[in-house]
Amino acid sequence: MPGESLKIKSAADELKSKCADTIKKLKINAEPILVGSVAKGTYLKKPDIDIFIMFPKDTKRDVLEKYGLKIGETVLNGERKYAEHPYTTGVYKGYEVDIVPCYKITDTKEKMSAVDRTPFHTKYIIENLEGKQKNDVRLLKQFMKGVGVYGAEARIQGFSGYLSELLILKYRNFNSLIKEACNWKRRTMIGENAERFDEPMVFVDPVDENRNVASALSNEKVSLFIHACMEYIKNPGIEFFFPKKPKPLSKKQILKMMNERETGFTALIFDKPGIIDDNLYPQLRKCEKSVRALCTENDFRVIDSGFYVNNEIFMIFELDSLKLPNMKKHYGPMIFLSDAKNFREKWKKNVFTKPYIEKNRWVVNIKRKYPDVKNLLNEKITGLSTGRDVLKSVRKKFKIVEGK
Amino acid sequence: MPGESLKIKSAADELKSKCADTIKKLKINAEPILVGSVAKGTYLKKPDIDIFIMFPKDTKRDVLEKYGLKIGETVLNGERKYAEHPYTTGVYKGYEVDIVPCYKITDTKEKMSAVDRTPFHTKYIIENLEGKQKNDVRLLKQFMKGVGVYGAEARIQGFSGYLSELLILKYRNFNSLIKEACNWKRRTMIGENAERFDEPMVFVDPVDENRNVASALSNEKVSLFIHACMEYIKNPGIEFFFPKKPKPLSKKQILKMMNERETGFTALIFDKPGIIDDNLYPQLRKCEKSVRALCTENDFRVIDSGFYVNNEIFMIFELDSLKLPNMKKHYGPMIFLSDAKNFREKWKKNVFTKPYIEKNRWVVNIKRKYPDVKNLLNEKITGLSTGRDVLKSVRKKFKIVEGK
Incomplete structure (x- = not known):
């Protein structure tokens, strides 16, 4: 480890001085600092090296972005990325490196972007x-x-x-x-x-x-x-600290498990949207939640759900049953409300029995609109609230696959 | 109608004077009165004739019962019945007759049995x-x-x-x-x-x-x-006032209806207990309610239920499904509670997966004890709260019949 730690330290120092040189050449007012776990000495093996380029508070945002990327490009010949801020990411002597522009503030209350706080975190940990x-x-x-x-x-x-x-x-x-x-x-x-x-x-x-x-x-x-x-x-x-990796189940084991449970499985499959994980995962969770709610609203009982991310998104739902009876009970208004008539008129057709009274409500046994979860998803999935990019991908193409 | 009404009136008067004669012969202190719809003149055709025998307030209960029945027997040669009070029921000139002993009270606050109020009702209606x-x-x-x-x-x-x-x-x-x-x-x-x-x-x-x-x-x-x-x-x-009687459905129609609904039907069949309707029906409703609750507690969804009374009781339940998946999700304690260990120990066996965490609870996917409603009913029906006589009958013999 000591050898490794020296290697990291020297790589980080070299990067910092390369940044300083570039700043000089560009004749701008800015200051590179090392932040994150390398600066704090709390990294595990193969850490990222994080260099921040601090600009004065009065620097215009477009100037900060332009020169921030310019420095990153010159030093790393890396790739531009965009979070709240644009920044550069690349590899130096085998280490992943981020070069990120930020404002040099004296109090976190002045912060103009989330990254401006990072140097304070680094300083606080180093000092304490x-x-x-x-x-x-x-x-x-x-x-x-x-x-x-x-x-x-x-x-x-x-x-x-x-x-x-x-x-x-x-x-x-x-x-x-x-x-x-x-x-x-x-x-x-x-x-x-x-x-x-x-x-x-x-x-x-x-x-x-x-x-x-x-x-x-x-x-x-x-x-x-x-x-x-x-x-x-x-x-x-x-x-x-170092758990054994669980063996993945074989296809045969998975099928046996599904059979024993006697539950129903349905999966929604669509292309992975081309966005970063930090944007993708919240949208996938939202999508999962919306589908669960849709199932529940339509009387399907959801036992569990989850998703796997690959080139495709594979979102799976385990239900008590993929099929509900053709008939469902539908509760109407109290009998003494004026729209009772409308209710009875409305349900004259498409029913199994004439409307009847239960306690003091109108009730009618109607044809269930979605007795199969597959039809429900096929028809409703593109109207769900799932996040912009996931929705776009689903609208482009999706399939529903069932297992039992 | 006028002829009929005279006939009823004279039959009632005859009964009343026969009661008075018997009272005289028995040398007791009592007074017969005509109550109910015949007394009030509010009857439909073929009404019951209700004669009450009023005894003084200080008459002992067993004396009242003994002479009350004696009078009824002499006049009607009828059958003894027991509600809150014993009384006699029989037929006179084609009319159903009840002869009921009661206490002659001067204020309903003094009432010793429910029937003591009846003469007040009759009097109130006649007067108003x-x-x-x-x-x-x-x-x-x-x-x-x-x-x-x-x-x-x-x-x-x-x-x-x-x-x-x-x-x-x-x-x-x-x-x-x-x-x-x-x-x-x-x-x-x-x-x-x-x-x-x-x-x-x-x-x-x-x-x-x-x-x-x-x-x-x-x-x-x-x-x-x-x-x-x-x-x-x-x-x-x-x-x-005179609705057409609905035609009963044929067996074929019933089977077709059951098929279209795609729901599940299960019926509990047992001998009718030998008790009067006023005691039987509340017990049957209690039984129906208990079975519904049992089903619901065990995750079966009850759509409707009802019962028919014949020599046998035929109590029918319509469910979303007669069968649930073999697996069910079982929620355990919060992870930071001390008995979490017991939970995990308890569910080491008889599970589909190891216990896992959902939000901050332990959860485990267990084998469902009653995936078939038939087994559930077979095993639990004799332990339900259903009323004494129904329970006795069910304990003696019952069967569960399923349809789909």
Whole structure:
């Protein structure tokens, strides 16, 4: 490791000075700084190197973007990417590198874009994290990776690197954090007035009181982390950090499992939209939720659902049954309401029985519009609220595949 | 009608004087009175004749019962029956006759048994109902019969004769009652502080403020009456009073209907308990309700249910499906609760998947205990709360028959 760590450090330093040289040549006012886990010394192996180019606050946005990309291009010969900010990404001496322009602010209240806060995070950790605590952060990150809760990106909805550092600062070391996390309850809230935020876990950012560092975390991932801590306390072991990969089920095993359950499976398949994961995953979750709601509204009972991302999106739903009876009971108005007549007129046809009275309502046994979930999805899927890009892809082409 | 009415009157008078003779012979202190629709002149054709034998308030209960039955036996040579009170029922000159002992009270507050109030009802109606209103009562009773809401017995849960008389008194005549009933709302409440009672319709008894004359009425029957009034106003006709009997469906038609619905039918069949209808029907309704609840608790969706009474009870349930998938989702405790371990231990076997986390709960996909409604009923039916006599009959012998 020490050899590796020196190699990283020198690569980062070289990049920083290359940036400084370019700034000089371009005759602009800007300053490169190293941020992120390499700057903080809390990285696991093969980290990304993050260089930020800080521009004065009065720099015009288009100027910042133009020169920010110019510097990245010159130093890295890399690829342009666009998040809230445009930036450059590339490879240097085997390391993934991001070169990101930002504003040099003196207080996070002045922040003009999300990245402007990053140098404050780096500074805060460098100033507060003791040398041996760096190893605790590394241990924690590897533990989180092992149990599957590491990464704040939309695909994972887990713990960010900065959050893991703050947790070590708060609980001093890895072991006491694990111990304390066993006692976390319904909602874990750390920091002053944390209850202002409504996410499943709150850690108020020490450099910006208006931000919840844990905002990306899903309920599942917090719960999974707490559970892992409980298990680790009882029986610590290396497999928490480096779990064995589960063997994928064979097609035969999957078919056998589906048969035993006697449930119904239906899958929605469409092309993957060409957008970054952080935009794609929230849209896919929205799509999944909308389809579930559609099924439920139409009396299908959803047991479970999920999706796999490849060139195609494969979104699967497990239902009690893919088929409902042809007849359904339809409740109408109270008998003493004036529109009772309309109800009875409306349902004169397309019914199994004449309208009848139950307690004090009109009821009629009607023909179910969608007795098959496949027809329901085929007809309604392109009208669902699923996010712009997923909707576009689904509208272009989709298929529904059923299994039983 | 006048000839018939004279015949009834003379039969009733004869019975009354035969009772008086018997009382004299027995040398007891009692007084026969004619009550009910014959006394009030509000009967339809072939009414029951009701003679009450009033005993002084200080008569011991067993003495009242003994002599009450003795008089009935002597006059009618009839059959003993037991409601709250024992009484005699028989036939005289072609009329059904009840001879019922009761206490002669001066205020309904003193009432010792439900029948003690009846003479007050008779007296109240005779004193208040005008001659021509008697015809309105008859019209109303026939209307109620025609639309299927007449009769306060447990089998029907409709309007009693006394209630129909009170309604004519309140609304003056048949036509204005029908008109007013079209405007009855959610709960119809008539009388002072009627909201003390919680039945679907309330008519505070003018001779006993602690009684709701409409207490036997079901929500369905009130609604059906209101609906019939609305229809009658729009388009009055003889068929409201004398409807055509619907043709019963043929077996072929029933099978065709069942097939088209694609629902599942299951029937519980057991011997009819040897009890009077007023005790039987509430128990059957309780049984029906318990079975529905049992199905629902076990995830079966009940569309409708009903029962037919013959030598056997035939209780039928229509479900979305007679079969559920083998697998069901089972929710466990929150992950941070201490018994989470027990949950995971408990469900180590008999599961399709290992326990997993959803939001912050443990969940496990387990084997459903009753995927077939037939097995569910077979195993649980004798443990349901269904009323004493129905339970006894079911425990002796039952069968479950399925259709699809």
